[in-house]
Amino acid sequence: MSLELDRRLADVGTRFRIFPQPRFLQKADGSGPLFAEPEQVIVSVEPAAMRPGPGDDRMFVIDAIGKMPYNNFFRPPYRGAARPPVQPGGDGHFDHLDPASREFSAATMYATVRRVLDIWEDYFGRTIQWHFESDFDRLELIPLIEWNNAQSGYGFLEFGFGRSPNGTTDHTRPFCENFDVLAHELGHSIIFAEVGVPASPLDEGIDYGGMHESAGDLVAIVASLHFHSVVDHLLEATKGNLLTVNGLDRVGELSDSREIRVALNPLRMSDVGDEPHDRSLPLTGAVFDTMVEVFQHDLVAKKLITDDLRVRSTNLPGSVHDLTEIQAQFTSSYTGNEAAFKESLLRARDYLGRLLAVTWSDISPDFLTYHGMLRAILRADREITGGDNAQIIRECFAWREIAPVPTSMLLRPRTLTSCGLAAAERAPAPHGRGHAIPSPRSDGSALPAGRS
Structure with missing residues (x-):
């Protein structure tokens, strides 16, 4: 079970650092950030199996340049311009990245989605196969598009930024660093994969x-x-x-x-x-x-x-x-x-x-x-x-x-009437071969056929 998950991964997985909650959240007394420093997490993919991006055999990050949000007419895979993929450190891990860098944001998106998937596959006790597996083998993660919204869709997650009080884009609040929002959106993918969707148009x-x-x-x-x-x-x-x-x-x-x-x-x-x-x-x-x-x-x-x-x-x-x-x-x-x-x-x-x-x-x-x-x-x-x-x-x-x-x-x-049993009780017993229908006792149980 999940209490053992981190112990199993400690010596074999790849290290990242992510913020447990948005870094802009303040302590109740206003003395500073609630979570001032990112926390180390270890994902199930071994450093030797990690790909630049970061990425692995289930998902990958592509930091798109000038991309518009996906819609009904514009869907994955993304084939446009993109920034260079984030590289691991010399030891194969990604916990060296500066939290103030764009690379950290991209790595955070991957690490969060991978970590949440690891946790829930541990609870399911098996691999959760993507609901889009008939078209794509990997989930596309796009971390920082110029958009004050975020969305999940068929084969992708793409995130922009929060909004300032006047409604403009607030670049200090990237959704890709919000653990809860990413986990929530992956939750939709888990339900699509494990539960499916209603089949009847009448539903x-x-x-x-x-x-x-x-x-x-x-x-x-x-x-x-x-x-x-x-x-x-x-x-x-x-x-x-x-x-x-x-x-x-x-x-x-x-x-x-x-x-x-x-x-x-x-x-x-x-x-x-x-x-x-x-x-x-x-x-x-x-x-x-x-x-x-x-x-x-x-x-x-x-x-x-x-x-x-x-x-x-x-x-x-x-x-x-x-x-x-x-x-x-x-x-x-x-x-x-x-x-x-x-x-x-x-x-x-x-x-x-x-x-x-x-x-x-x-x-x-x-x-x-x-x-x-x-x-x-x-x-x-x-x-x-x-x-x-x-x-x-x-x-x-x-x-x-x-x-x-x-x-x-x-x-x-x-x-008994709605079940048709009362009518059957009043029917005469059949002649010849066969059995009489039992009559109910006053306590509701049936007497053996032929007895009164």
Whole structure:
């Protein structure tokens, strides 16, 4: 599982440095950048198998010159002018690059996508084949085009820059250095590859669209928890009380105040409409809540917190006094037990990663519903834990109002009459060879034929 991933790669993979979160994010007290220095990551490709770009047999970077964004009439492969590919250092690694250089941005895009793919292939337990494999063998990564947007598409990811407050391009905020945004977009590719797309033109795909956006966010959340700096910052800020607003729930931040998604949200299905990003929020929230509950149950099992504290923090009491008291108790429990809290969080992270991989391998895109997703998640939990977390999952999804729609055939009762059994009971027994139809007892069971 993923706890072993970095140990396996330490001596064989290629080193890069990337920022866990955008470098422009500031500490809460305004004293400086939240993540001032890039963090080393090791990807699964050996230095001898790396190609300039950077690139490998699954993906490659091409730093295009003067390129317009791809559209319905202009698609990969890119054959225009490009800057020279980024070269590794003398030792075959790319961790020597200056964070202020364009080469660092290009290498960051590759390293992020490769790292996220490594993480999720580890959870799937196999190679994730590209959904565009019939046309391309490698994913094309274009890091820095003059565009204040970013997009993923059939065989490519291309990223521009953020926007300044007046709407112009802000070259200090390249999207290709935003780990969450890249991970989210790769999440879409994973869903296309593993789940597919609806086949029927009659399928409106309302829940399918919400699932897609939710999956992108969840891919990013789980992957971001593979940075020790992110995990340490998260636990230090919350003392393990993950239902407080924290860094993890701000997926794909574009600035200190603007967010693309919120995993920790209060939304239920009755609060959202059909727009995919909006509709994704209850599903993301239910899955995130499940991870938090698994984390806190593990803390209880290790006697690091009491079950009473777990219940009160989960239910989120409404008074400021309650919230203050809950945080104080978490702080007391966390102090001196930091390593044990971190171990529990990493275990919950890996459980969630495996749970999602098994679920996404199981579901059909055709007429997909959130209730069908819930049943697939329960099946996945039975495969992974024997069903140990089934009640946690049911409660988290029930609170989000994820259930069969009122008109679902699943909710229709079936009587003996509707099954045709009452009419059969009144029919005379056939003559000659054959058997009489059993008559029901008063308790609903059947008597053997021929007895009264």
